[in-house]
Amino acid sequence: MATLRELKGRIGSVASSEKITGAMKMISSAKMHKAEQALRQLRPFRDQIETIIANLLSSDAAFSSPLMSQRDVRKIAVAVWGSDDGLCGAYNVNIFKQLLQQIAAYRERLGSDAIIEILPIGGKLAKAALKLNLPNVTVKIPADVDSKSGDKAVRDFTWVLRDAFLNGEYDRVDMIYMSFKSVSRQRLEVAELLPVTYDAFAHSGGKATDRPYIFEPSPEAIFTRILPMYLLSVVQDVFTENRASEQAARVMAMQSANDNAKKLHDQLQLEFNKLRQQAITTELLDILGGQVK
Numbered sequence: 001m002a003t004l005r006e007l008k009g010r011i012g013s014v015a016s017s018e019k020i021t022g023a024m025k026m027i028s029s030a031k032m033h034k035a036e037q038a039l040r041q042l043r044p045f046r047d048q049i050e051t052i053i054a055n056l057l058s059s060d061a062a063f064s065s066p067l068m069s070q071r072d073v074r075k076i077a078v079a080v081w082g083s084d085d086g087l088c089g090a091y092n093v094n095i096f097k098q099l100l101q102q103i104a105a106y107r108e109r110l111g112s113d114a115i116i117e118i119l120p121i122g123g124k125l126a127k128a129a130l131k132l133n134l135p136n137v138t139v140k141i142p143a144d145v146d147s148k149s150g151d152k153a154v155r156d157f158t159w160v161l162r163d164a165f166l167n168g169e170y171d172r173v174d175m176i177y178m179s180f181k182s183v184s185r186q187r188l189e190v191a192e193l194l195p196v197t198y199d200a201f202a203h204s205g206g207k208a209t210d211r212p213y214i215f216e217p218s219p220e221a222i223f224t225r226i227l228p229m230y231l232l233s234v235v236q237d238v239f240t241e242n243r244a245s246e247q248a249a250r251v252m253a254m255q256s257a258n259d260n261a262k263k264l265h266d267q268l269q270l271e272f273n274k275l276r277q278q279a280i281t282t283e284l285l286d287i288l289g290g291q292v293k
Contacts, residue, residue, distance in 0.1 A: 035240055067228070079119040096129075118140070122146060158231055
């Protein structure tokens, strides 16, 4: 049985942990709201681009772009977003499990000869990916980019993916990331980034207007110019969704840890009180026994 001194020490340690988890929850909550606000600010830009593309597609012109080139898939790149920091529960574990499932799906669909190159974004996910030892599966850590990267790094990363696809280094580029829905709900998403397909626009939020448009320059020139901007808006969305989802997962993890610390603190305090009362009772009995003698 623990002594009063040991229990008092444990109570102090648990109380400190409770304060730390509470503080981390508040910090993560503030960061999550900041990322959520950034996500709301990005949406009008992407919606406008999708609306322009929808208007272009509603015209009679035929469009084509190297970014929409369909090829036999011999090498596929999979960009996977995780976190650089820990204490976010099973966030990275769930993303890594989805990555393994996706690799198995590629093997079944494309055959064992297809080369899969994983591009992990986030230190925690990169460490796990580097331990993979699967045939025809390689891991390439993207340079100068992580889960906290700003606009310039995100733009450079997008152009690296675009150029690699145009140069034939990749026949397809997919993305695996956590989509932010709310504090308590994030959903894993697997999306195709390249080649761009008409289906991507069909399921997007952009809607063609009924008003007639006069395009200047030609619709083909506008389409060619705006397609890279569409790619950039998608990747920016993914980075921001990942940041918001990570902080939301950390808020929930810290809330759970804080609740557990409170329960443990109450249990230890109850045990401490019982032990102290027992010691007082024993001392009183000793005193009374001495008086009787």
